[in-house]
Amino acid sequence: MNSIHDLGGMHGMGPLPFDENEPMFHEDWERRICGAHLLTLMTGLAVADEARHSMERIEALHWLASPYYEHWLDGTETYLQEKGIATAEELASGKASAPLPEWAARLEALEPEAVTKMFTTNHPVTGESKTPPRYKEGDRVRSLNINPKTHTRLPRYTRGKPCTIIAYRGACLYADARSQGDYEALDHTYTVRFEAADLWGPDAGGKDAVYIDLYETYLEDL
Incomplete structure (x- = not known):
């Protein structure tokens, strides 16, 4: 959903304070x-x-x-x-x-x-899908422009943007469906590369890129 938790790609939020020896819990x-x-x-x-x-x-x-x-x-x-x-x-x-x-x-x-x-201990997040993956390494795709009121793992600043499939990561538990009670839902996942210029235009660094792991459901043919 579009709420204050999703601040990726935004300006003006101030510096992030880092403590070299920060404890796991302050209180x-x-x-x-x-x-x-x-x-x-x-x-x-x-x-x-x-x-x-x-x-x-x-x-x-x-x-x-x-x-x-x-x-x-x-x-x-x-x-x-x-x-x-x-x-x-x-x-x-x-x-x-x-x-x-x-x-x-x-x-x-x-x-x-x-x-x-x-x-x-890491808990398992992968499973066996009944369908083959739709995309392969090197495919050019686009992330969907969606604005659900429920949970999604698709960052707002990447929506509707072209990207490239870098690697297939297997079928994983599908967070969007699980947040609504469908606990066994699976979806194929990929590492994709967004060019910074496609995300932020000419002000972005010419050699910069962002790599994100995304569900297949978030992607469409370009």
């Missing part, structure tokens, strides 16, 4: 929010693409004024309410006023220590 509440958020995903309550879409819907000014892990907190609260796990009143009070939905009560509990494995 203890960030560590706890990170752990609680990941545990909801690991128990099967939601998938990462649903979580991302919940954060994309944060009001723009609040997004810009709030720190990174507050986005995680706000997003987690959103899908807890949407899935019937908690109400706004329960989240505010910290106390449950009703039993969990039957389906949620059957979820298997995980120990907090399991978060360590989540941080250090």
Whole structure:
């Protein structure tokens, strides 16, 4: 969707501060929010693409004024309410006023220590597609000009622009569909190259390019 989270290609957002020895968490509440958020995903309550879409819907000014892990907190609260796990009143009070939905009560509990494995082990994102890939290395294609109100991994600044297939990366879980509950959806993926001039015009560097991994669904024949 087109929201404040998608800032790629924009000017005027100010410098990015870098701390050479920056810790993973600046305050203890960030560590706890990170752990609680990941545990909801690991128990099967939601998938990462649903979580991302919940954060994309944060009001723009609040997004810009709030720190990174507050986005995680706000997003987690959103899908807890949407899935019937908690109400706004329960989240505010910290106390449950009703039993969990039957389906949620059957979820298997995980120990907090399991978060360590989540941080250090990649989870599988590939699968076996029933159809062959449409494109091959060297094909010239164009990204679609789409503006969905739901989750998408197609950056706004690349939409409607020509690009070149650099490599086929296999069939991967399709984030757009998974964010809407189709958890087994797959789509072919490719690394594509956008020439900077095609993205930003004559002000771009003549030798510059941007490489992005995109789903086949985002591409059309040129």
